Amino acid sequence: MKKAEKAAAIQEILERLYPEVPIPLDHSDPYTLLVAVLLSAQCTDKRVNEVTPHLWAVTDRPEVMKDLPVEDIREIIRPCGLSPAKSKAIKELSRIITEEHGGVVPSTFEELEALPGVGHKTASVVMSQAFGVPAFPVDTHIHxxxxxxxxxxxxxxxRTEADLKRLFPRESWNRLHLQMIFFGREYCPARGHRMRDCPICSVYGRRSLLKRE
Known part of the structure; x- marks a missing residue:
């Protein structure tokens, strides 16, 4: 089977399993999504969703966040891990958004990736989920x-992002990357995974890995 045919078959399975794909991180606008995605680095979405309501209770606006003491931000987000770096990034990106972008989260990859703490993956999530721009954010599950x-x-x-973008239709990227995340969590975890019991790996898995089981 050619790789393109395999990709199409896998996409059909994912569509059948996950016809609805809610965005895992709770948010109300591009700014709260941006901060939530930043907090999700090396942290579960569940934990982020538990922490962000406490942060939004103080403020969910960049023009206010930029003036908060970084120590206050750090204390609230501490359960997400890496709080010293994340708190500084949240405060500084809030300042930049307020002073350089009129309080509005920028909607280009270049501008987003120029913000503190925002890498390509974070920018891709914001571009796809906040602005509807086709992107294929690659997290550990998708990789x-x-x-x-x-x-x-x-x-x-x-490389993984480039390969997936080449295999799947551009109009499916935003939906597909979420379907893959949900599938990875439910059927294809990093540990304790048996490929022969997996709905996709059992049929389309890498042969060298299947032979090891």
Missing amino acids: RLAFRWALSTGKNVA
Whole structure:
């Protein structure tokens, strides 16, 4: 089976399993999404969703956040981990958004990636989920699945992103990356995974990995 045919078959399975794909991070606008995605680095979405209401109770507006003491922000977001770096980034990006973008989260990759604490993956999530721009954010789940399904070499997330964008229709990227995240969590976890019991790996998994089981 050609790789493109495999990709189409996998997409059909994901569509059947996840016809509805809610955005995992709770948010009310591009700014709260941006902050939530930043907090999700090396932290679960569940934990972020538990923490952000406490932050929004203080403020969910960049023009106010920029004036909060960084120590106050750090104390609230501490359960998310990496709080010293994340709190500084939240305060500074809030200042930049307020002073340089009129209080509005910028809607280009270049401007987003110029913000403190915002890398390509974070920018991709915001572009796709807040602004509807086709993007394919690659997190650890997607990176793992793309390798297990032999859709990418798995050398790095940049290569995985490029490979997936080449295989799947552009109009499906925003939906598909969420479907893959949900599938990875439910059926294809990093640990304790048996490929032969997986709805996709059992049929389309990388042969070298299947042989090990």
